[in-house]
Every structure is written in structure tokens, then in C-alpha cells.
Amino acid sequence: MKILHVAAHLGGGVGKAHAALAEARREMGSQERHRFLLLERPQDGRFAERIAAAGCEVIVSPTQAETTRFVAEVDILQIEWWGHPRLFAFLAQTGLPAHRLALWCHVSGLAPPVVPAALAKRADRTVFTSPCSFEAANLRNAIADRPESFAVANSGFGFAARSRPRRPQEGAVSFGFLGTLDFAKLHPDIFDVVDGARSDIRLRLFGHVDPQGAVAARAAAMRHPDRIVFEGHAEDPAEALAGLDALLYLLAADHYGTGENALVEAMSLGLCPLVFANPAERAIVTHGETGIVATSIEDARRWLDWMVDNPSAVARIGAEAARHVGASHSPEASVAAFAAIYAGVMDAPRRPRDFAEALGATPAAWFAASLGGPPAAARARGDHAAERLLAPTSSKGSLGHFQACFPDDAGLAALA
Known part of the structure; x- marks a missing residue:
């Protein structure tokens, strides 16, 4: 064939x-x-x-x-x-x-x-x-x-199974995030969740970040900005994730993701994920079995404190996460x-x-098809995901991206 x-x-x-x-x-x-x-x-x-x-x-x-x-x-x-x-x-x-x-x-x-x-x-x-x-x-x-x-x-x-997942029965749980450091994907309130933790935790963020962008600014505005550590791009994701016990994978409610490579990879290495109850994450993580599914910002804060206080449970859930994705995501x-x-x-x-x-x-018609309808209608209904695509950026699928591919199109110029 x-x-x-x-x-x-x-x-x-x-x-x-x-x-x-x-x-x-x-x-x-x-x-x-x-x-x-x-x-x-x-x-x-x-x-x-x-x-x-x-x-x-x-x-x-x-x-x-x-x-x-x-x-x-x-x-x-x-x-x-x-x-x-x-x-x-x-x-x-x-x-x-x-x-x-x-x-x-x-x-x-x-x-x-x-x-x-x-x-x-x-x-x-x-x-x-x-x-x-x-x-x-x-x-x-x-x-x-x-x-x-x-x-x-x-x-x-997931990655190939390791000899044993990390088991933080003693000492602090190590938290991290690996993925797109952009509010088109990342939930902007992830920094409030970390700021509100009872313990003085550290969240290691792996991925490229614009030092002048919104993500860096939001982190700098925290009461405890030292709790955030920007590690930069991870050349070897498996090595970066192997140094963690838990994945703080809190994404925007209207993010575009689906297969969620970073989440699956982290689970395959025995990390316990904390996610929001978005459809893509719920399709991968079962609450209390293969991770923690939070229903709100305040709920995420409570579960973050629980994870700090229960390292052995974090290890147990992480081990089950590794077993589950090893069987289902190959x-x-x-x-x-x-x-x-x-x-x-x-x-x-x-x-x-x-x-x-x-x-x-025409390119303008294609952009409207990607939005799910005319741009004016998307603005009128307050569609945040559509608004991101209408912003003057070059992020994938945005109006700026379409203009970069078709710079002479009058229809796109009129939309811009």
C-alpha cells in the first residue's frame, strides 16, 4: 500500500x-x-x-x-x-x-x-x-x-520505560513544566497557583521564553518571583523531565493542543501531572489514578499543596501514569x-x-474557515482563541502568519 x-x-x-x-x-x-x-x-x-x-x-x-x-x-x-x-x-x-x-x-x-x-x-x-x-x-x-x-x-x-520512576518519599517534590511558554497554550494563572502555595516551591520551566514577553512579565510580577526558574530550551526532553517528580501542566481552557506530547512523555517517565479539566487533558489523565485534575485555580492551589505534603502518593500516581501511557500511547x-x-x-x-x-x-476566506466563521462574528461573540489568531503576531495559524505566507493579498490586508 x-x-x-x-x-x-x-x-x-x-x-x-x-x-x-x-x-x-x-x-x-x-x-x-x-x-x-x-x-x-x-x-x-x-x-x-x-x-x-x-x-x-x-x-x-x-x-x-x-x-x-x-x-x-x-x-x-x-x-x-x-x-x-x-x-x-x-x-x-x-x-x-x-x-x-x-x-x-x-x-x-x-x-x-x-x-x-x-x-x-x-x-x-x-x-x-x-x-x-x-x-x-x-x-x-x-x-x-x-x-x-x-x-x-x-x-x-512516551519514552521507553526507565528502570524505575523517581520516588520522592522524602524531601521536597520537584515540579516542572515542559512545552510552549506562550499564553496561547499556557494558562496565565499558573503563576498565581505557584505564588499561592504554602511551601516555598520551585517550578522549573523548560522551553523558549521571550524575555520581553507576557509570560516573563507575569512571572516577574509574582510576590515570590524566585519560585520560577526559566531553564530555556531542553535539547533532551527526557533528561530534563527525568530530574522532576511532578508536572505542573496547567493550560488555557481554549488551547489548541490535542495529543499533548509533553504531558504523555512526562507521564511515561513516572511524573505525576497536575492538569486542568480541559478536554484534551481529561482524555489522557484520570484523576487520582494517573494524575491530578483540578477544576479551578483555587482547586489547583489546594492540590499543589497536597502534592508537596504527600510525596509518596505523588510517586505512586506517577508510577501508575508510566504504566498507563506505556500501554496506551505507543x-x-x-x-x-x-x-x-x-x-x-x-x-x-x-x-x-x-x-x-x-x-x-482566497487567503481571507481560508483564514475565516480556520476561525470557524467571519472574523467580525468571532469578535462579537468574544471568542478568546479567535482573538489570539486575529492579533498582529506571527504565531501559527494567526492572521500575521497568513499575511507572511500571502503578503500581497488585499483581503488579509483589509482584515488586518
């Missing part, structure tokens, strides 16, 4: 997931053949290199003729979807030959950027990275009409899930699809 993947690039979580899957397929002796077309060169090429080393062909910026030929000769076209501007352009403007279509969604779609319902309706299979995406309001009718055309395949995988499990998904897709006939009708024909 031949599968052609089209991705904006293979950096970040998408590249990391596919590198793990490619290596697992090689070890499992899979007969599937996977080729990747990248619409732009990734800034970090490590994952693309791993995918190529595992036996997959990776092509950057293919020509129109190459793309048409590749789509025509494969069994399944798989779009790696997260609302990147160049993916909209690829689908709406390329004029693809008849094909079978799988859509793997790397955002939850619960808040902007959404998974456009018209796009999901045109796919033979829409694959979520978390069951939380079944709660997406704009997909409710599409799922009800064709429930068999939706599936789940995890994209977050590349081998996702390879098997995709094998079943591909078998179902093969039952569908090849057919052409009008993506311009589904997504719009």
Missing part, C-alpha cells in the same frame, strides 16, 4: 509523531510505503531526517507536475492538518486528480483553529489525535451523519490503528474533490 502524506513541514509535534511512526513501521516490518511532500522547508530538520532514515522519501516544495503524478499513483492521500495557510492553498489551488483522502488532525478543533466541517465531509476518513475532538461543536453534524468516517490515532508517545499502537483506518479508506472509490468550494478560494 502506498500512502502520500502532505504536510506544511515536519517540525514540532507533527514531525516528531511521524518520525516515531516511521521507525516503528520499520521495526515491525510493515509493507506500507510512505512518501512525504513538504510545502515548505522545516526550520528544524531533525524529524524529517529521521523519517528519511527510516526508509521514507521526503520531498520539499514539489512542483505542480510532481504533485499531480504522486497523488495519481498512490492508494491514499493523507493530509496532515493543523490549519497552516499553505495547506489551505495546496488544497484549494492545486487541482488534484481523483484520490482517496485521509485527514489526520493535529489540532483539537475545539477552539480556533478549527477543523472545517466542509473539509471533514470531503474526507473518506477524518482521524483525530485525541477523542476530545469528538466534542467539536462545528463537527457535530458531520460526525452524526457519517460516524464511521471518524477515528482516533494517538500522536503523543507508536506501535498508532501504527496498528492506522492499518485499520487505511483498510477502511481503501473501500472508498477514488474521486476528485472541490476543495475551493469547501474552504474558499
Whole structure:
């Protein structure tokens, strides 16, 4: 079976997931053949290199003729979807030959950027990275009409099991966070939770932070700013996490995440996570068994104090977290899930699809599709996630990102 993947690039979580899957397929002796077309060169090429080393062909910026030929000769076209501007352009403007279509969604779609319902309706299979995406309001009718055309395949995988998880029966519990240090993902009140702890704890934050940005400013404004330690980017996440006992993984309620690599990786190493009751986190963490799920800022403060006072319980929950994700979040499990998904897709006939009708024909229309509707309507309803995408930044999927890809588009200029 031949599968052609089209991705904006293979950096970040998408590249990391596919590198793990490619290596697992090689070890499992899979007969599937996977080729990747990248619409732009990734800034970090490590994952693309791993995918190529595992036996997959990776092509950057293919020509129109190459793309048409590749789509025509494969069994399944798989779009790696997260609302990147160049993916909209690829689908709406390329004029693809008849094909079978799988859509793997790397955002939850619960808040902007959404998974456009018209796009999901045109796919033979829409694959979520978390069951939380079944709660997406704009997909409710599409799922009800064709429930068999939706599936789940995890994209977050743990590290290989260590000889033993850390067991802090004595002394202080070591807390950390690893991930995106930006309020598009991180909950702004995480610093209030740490500030309100009874004990003089330290929270080690691994990830790039803008020293002049909102996250650094919020930390500096704390009553106890010395409780926050910015460690910078972690070249080796496993090594960084191995020095911790617990993960303070408090994310914004409308964050775009889904597979939550950092959370799964931390749990695989025996860390006890403290999370909010957001859909993506609830799909991974079971309260009191594999982590702690807080329902409010004050609840998170209470649980943080409890974790400091109960290090042996933290170790016990961390050990169960490692056992759970080791069984449920492995590349081998996702390879098997995709094998079943591909078998179902093969039952569908090849057919052409009008993506311009589904997504719009202009960059401004594509941006509106990613928002889930006209920008004015998003502003009127006070949609915070949409407001972040409308801000003049270059963060992924934002209006600034669309303008960077299509600098001469008058429609985007009018929105800005």
C-alpha cells in the first residue's frame, strides 16, 4: 500500500509523531510505503531526517507536475492538518486528480483553529489525535451523519520505560513544566497557583521564553518571583523531565493542543501531572489514578499543596501514569490503528474533490474557515482563541502568519 502524506513541514509535534511512526513501521516490518511532500522547508530538520532514515522519501516544495503524478499513483492521500495557510492553498489551488483522502488532525478543533466541517465531509476518513475532538461543536453534524468516517490515532508517545520512576518519599517534590511558554497554550494563572502555595516551591520551566514577553512579565510580577526558574530550551526532553517528580501542566481552557506530547512523555517517565479539566487533558489523565485534575485555580492551589505534603502518593500516581501511557500511547499502537483506518479508506472509490468550494478560494476566506466563521462574528461573540489568531503576531495559524505566507493579498490586508 502506498500512502502520500502532505504536510506544511515536519517540525514540532507533527514531525516528531511521524518520525516515531516511521521507525516503528520499520521495526515491525510493515509493507506500507510512505512518501512525504513538504510545502515548505522545516526550520528544524531533525524529524524529517529521521523519517528519511527510516526508509521514507521526503520531498520539499514539489512542483505542480510532481504533485499531480504522486497523488495519481498512490492508494491514499493523507493530509496532515493543523490549519497552516499553505495547506489551505495546496488544497484549494492545486487541482488534484481523483484520490482517496485521509485527514489526520493535529489540532483539537475545539477552539480556533478549527477543523472545517466542509473539509471533514470531503474526507473518506477524518482521524483525530485525541477523542476530545469528538466534542467539536462545528463537527457535530458531520460526525452524526457519517460516524464511521471518524477515528482516533494517538500522536503523543512516551519514552521507553526507565528502570524505575523517581520516588520522592522524602524531601521536597520537584515540579516542572515542559512545552510552549506562550499564553496561547499556557494558562496565565499558573503563576498565581505557584505564588499561592504554602511551601516555598520551585517550578522549573523548560522551553523558549521571550524575555520581553507576557509570560516573563507575569512571572516577574509574582510576590515570590524566585519560585520560577526559566531553564530555556531542553535539547533532551527526557533528561530534563527525568530530574522532576511532578508536572505542573496547567493550560488555557481554549488551547489548541490535542495529543499533548509533553504531558504523555512526562507521564511515561513516572511524573505525576497536575492538569486542568480541559478536554484534551481529561482524555489522557484520570484523576487520582494517573494524575491530578483540578477544576479551578483555587482547586489547583489546594492540590499543589497536597502534592508537596504527600510525596509518596505523588510517586505512586506517577508510577501508575508510566504504566498507563506505556500501554496506551505507543507508536506501535498508532501504527496498528492506522492499518485499520487505511483498510477502511481503501473501500472508498477514488474521486476528485472541490476543495475551493469547501474552504474558499482566497487567503481571507481560508483564514475565516480556520476561525470557524467571519472574523467580525468571532469578535462579537468574544471568542478568546479567535482573538489570539486575529492579533498582529506571527504565531501559527494567526492572521500575521497568513499575511507572511500571502503578503500581497488585499483581503488579509483589509482584515488586518
